[in-house]
Amino acid sequence: MTRTWAGRIGFYTLIAVLLAFFTIPLLWLAAAPFTSDPTYEVRMPDFTFENFQTIIEHPYALGSLVNSLILAIGTALLVVVLSALAAYALSRVRIPGRDALLYALLLLSSIITGTAAMVPLFQLAIELGLIDSHTGLILILTGGLLPAAIFMIKDFMDATPKSYEESARVFGASPLQIVRHVVTPVVRPGLATIAVWTIANVWGNFLMPFLLLSDVEKQPAAVIMYTLYTEGGQANLRVLSTFGLLYSVPVVLMYLFVSKKYGFRFHGGIKR
């Protein structure tokens, strides 16, 4: 009795502490946009909507959010589909040197996300005629994210009992049917995780869109966010906090959508 009580108190205390840890930093984002003269102090806002008015009238702000959506969703689709197919094949068919190859690609992917890769990527984009195009940027971003995505998805594939596929196979399903009907739904939480991971990555990426898209009409919110500083590099907190909030909302909505629709959990329950 006492032990379970102590356990419960411990559980809720820990949860409360963690909740506070994850909530407190977010307060500023909730308050500042509604404050007419925000500073770094979290204050009770005076509930002005002037800042939103400014953003709505901003010539590129809302368009940039649409661009962000195009880039994020495009990349996420490409990453999820390609990584799922590749991870499935790699998980189920023994290819010599498979693991070493995966690790090598994963390590190389770290170099490509670094600042030093900007010149090769820029020149590559120019050479392939991918500069100033959403498609080109999506392809480049996808290339960088794929190894890690394959890596993660492969774990989920490996953990899926083969009997599902064998069963479908005995019933005459083709490999693609097996992937569509059986494997994809079973690893769906994994795919959802990858999708959200990709979206979050693309959503926050500044350097690549900035370098590869010259046309301001095509630039995503991450780039536009950087334009909201002054001539001397000072943060204009009024518009920054407000745009920051608007900039955050779509990615949160996408998360909610993906998590609601595809769930982050396994269906579970089959005793093995």
Place this chain on the structure above:
Amino acid sequence: MAAIELRGLTKVYPGGVKALDSLDLTVPDGEFFALLGPSGCGKTTLLRTIAGLETATGGAVVIGGRDVTGVQPGGRDIAMVFQDYALFPHMDVSDNIAYPLRIKKVPKAARHAKAAEVGARLGLEQLMDRRPGQLSGGQQQRVALARVMATQAQAFLFDEPLSNLDARLRLEARTFLKKLQRELGVTTVFVTHDQAEALAMADRMAVMEAGHIRQIGTPAEVFQRPANTFVAAFIGSTPMNLLDAVVRGDTLEVAGCKLPVPASAEGLLTEGEKLVYGVRPEYMTYSAQPVDGSLTGGVVILENLGASHLVTLDVAGVLVQAVVPEGHEPALGEQGYAVPRGDRALVYRDGELVTA
């Protein structure tokens, strides 16, 4: 027309492990056939090779008169129930049952009607829109069976169909499965490591060891006349008494006792030969009074089997077991006399049954 025939079937894994060594086996149409053996004996590999999930290294698999050795599993016209049932966790029962028909491009309405029909036959009406995760083990098993039935395949393959059920349910399922197979009349091969299961359900069975089939026969044959000491020891809920024996004239000397040569081995033995004398505890007649031709010793262990008792006698240092019917059980420590039934006792030479 769906007999299953295996010819010289060999499976060697890439590492060089020989899982199946040139097996020949024929399962006639409509038979309920068991593959029995300890784990690692190759019985599951054999089943999977029949299904096509493993490719044979050599030999041929013939189903319904058609050589399917090089045919994909989906093209063999068979259906399989997996040990873990492999029910798709994201589909409800109805979709699971209808899945094979979906692959065959049966229209949605038709396949769900079929699923409902098969489901009803297996008592799943109330569960059709549940997910597998919400079902008990027994219910899951029935869904897996329903799915197999929906395919109307020529042959069914069951991989340890009962092993995921608890003991009580297993008995029920055994009866249910046997009844179902009888009704459907579809050639069915199932794998089990449980000899009782094989004996109870199969029309015929094969006992396997290390990639070889050690005996094929009806349950009665396998139980009564195990072809070798491996089968003898493996079959039976109480292990067979396998006792060292020496031929002394027309008797066998076993643990210091003189026993008559069993009928099956008459005239086949040589004087002074060392053999193994085998008799099942069920085929011993126990007596508290001295009897000729008995194995005699003190009662050291008494085990209650429900309607009978298993009595263990210490016969000159050799333990001998006999089944005693209810009401006749001896007391611990008293002297007992166990007489093997001459028509059921067997003699093994170098592990193989001595027989005409």
Place this chain on the structure above:
Amino acid sequence: MAQVTSPPKPAEVVSPAPARRYSSDAAGLGRLRAGAFVAPALALIAVFLVFPALWVIYLGLTNYRLTGAAAAEPQFVGLDNFVKAVTDPEFWDSTWLTFQFVLGSAVIGQVVLGFTLAWMLKDRRGTLKSVVEGLVILAWILPSAVVSFLWVALLDRDAGTLNALLGIPGFAWLLDHPMLSIIIFNTWRGTAFSMMLYGAALGNVPPSHLESARLAGASGWQQLRDVVFPHIRGHILTNLLLISLWTFNDFSPFLLTAGGPDGKSEVLAVHVYKVALQNGDLGYGAAISTVILLINLVVAVFYLRLLRSKK
């Protein structure tokens, strides 16, 4: 040999079919089709990852600069950049800080906190779970440009929320404890990934195994060690590998401390940013990126040894 005691009916006539070889993997993919599944991903990776990555490694061997004479006529300088890096105390300081950062925020912070959350919420449903998960994931998906503002506001010396809550106005977190600040920041930022991965992985542990361990009287820790850990070993490996890699290359501390004060929080990714973008020294920056790659390689091998050896 098998002894047939009950001969079956004689065999039927068999139409011989050519023994065609086919694949024996679970889904019947076969190498060819598996290749077709992998090909699109590999093609993209080859063009947009491997090729530019090798290019970066090559750049590391030149004195290439963004501007100036070296931009017009870059020279091949061999290993000069690497020699410069390993003889530069700033580089080693930065490497050491990066180790602290990875160990503190990724290996200890994110993994432990992420697993704890996944474990605590494992068997729960409903609002509490959604709220906790949602908030943790929020910290992860918000763009870093926004998040950096949140943390500057949180840790600000004078008006910061944290100092207000703790009643210690003027405590300069970012100046006096820059590493601690970015470690806690990155833990906050990245825990969601570990939580989600472990959450999914724990869903994969058969409940029956846990139940039987519980029945056997195993304590929470014993359950973890004997039942859970063996099942999720692969996930742990992936998780450690990925988050270490990401944390190694994480640039977001720059948004919080700009590497300061006096380089006291200048982790390697920030160092590369300063070298390559602010100083325009792309050759040297590329060389450091290559060194980071090598360090990551060592770390990956270490994890592999650690987790695969027990198999």
Place this chain on the structure above:
Amino acid sequence: MVLRKRSVVAVLAASALGLAGCGQSSGGGGGDAIELTISQNAIAGGKNAAAADHIANWVIPKFEEAQKAKGKDVTVKFVPSGVDDEQYKTKLSLDLKSGKGADVIDIDGIWAGEFAEAGYIKPLAELVGPEADSWDGWQQIPEAVQGLATFEGKKYALPVGTDGRVLYFNKTLFTKAGLPADWQPASWQEILDAAAKLKSSGVPVPIQINAGTAMGEATTMQGVLPLLAGAGGEVQKDGKWTGASQPLKDTLGLYQKIYGGGLGDPKLQQEAKGRDKSFQQFAEGKIGILLEGDYFWRGVVNPKDGVAKMDDRDQVVGYAKIPAIEPGKGIRGQDFVSMSGGALRTVNPNTKHPKEAFELLAFTLSADALKEETKDGNVRITPRSDVNKEILAGEPLLTYISEQVLPLTAYRPPVALYPQVSVALQEATAAVAGGTPADQAAADYQKKLEGLVGGAGNIAS
């Protein structure tokens, strides 16, 4: 070199595929229609929004109109941008290297050397022809400002403007501390004395002079270099760099007195957002004296739209020239000193229409265009004296800088190495603010400098 080969291929590929995009003029072929692009680090609704609006709403229509009047069909497109200077520079460098970029581009004056060395920009006379040198605007631009656009004796661009640095002070705090509202220190000691008085009157941060690496170039421009000039030193003179010389030691010594003596807040200097905070604190009346450029007046404490608005700016904020260490001890023997920078605008060597591009460039710097640009509170110091005379009339500070400060001012050396030297200087101030003795920090700087400039031979002893 593989690198070079690649970029050549890149250029070929880009032009062959016609994928030059909006970055490059693409009309031309066959007809008379000419398309030009002009880019700045300015964007509507964001950084330098007024400049962006000016280009889009005034320059482009007026220029197109003027061209039409001359019988030419020219359309101009504005390519906005709005990022950190470093990021802008990176993008621009990559564009220029790849044969892309707008036809008319803006760069910071300090980049002229490295861009010229890299071949990213070319002398205007070479690119455009003699009309570049004979542009009538040159007569209106002071020699010193022209120097901004000159590299190795050749004019690479037109100057867009300039600025100057002064000491700002809070008159309210000064009055409280018993200091005059028309304060003008004549030596460093007078600054320190004033700071000490402010301190004893309870001002939290008596004086703030940018230090440390967190502020980046702001430390060098609004800190080290004006002080160095005041101590009679220059960062580079006649091709030799200044090492641990007496002027540098004096400069670092002043930092030591300010931050070691509790007159400044050393922590503020280390924070990533320290400059923003120093602005805010000045606006809140917590800082007594602050060394800043005219941008501080125009963009920070501007009561209309500054980032740290001061409604009573004109009454409260005072300004004074930066004195030499002692009268007559500054560079060129001056009593007062300052530092200036400024942007340049030039023609992209990759342009297909250099002449038209130059016309556009010159048009943006015509008297009319500058007057238009600086209307409605967007006043800044333009490069043209004729314009300045007119537009600065109502702006006391800008007039002050233009008339009193610019004649005294100095410019940074426009060489490729400068940015790295600047970082080394920032590190020296960080060390001093953190407690390292000035002489030690100067010696460390010299060592670092030797590594950067290729040996002690390039350093003035």
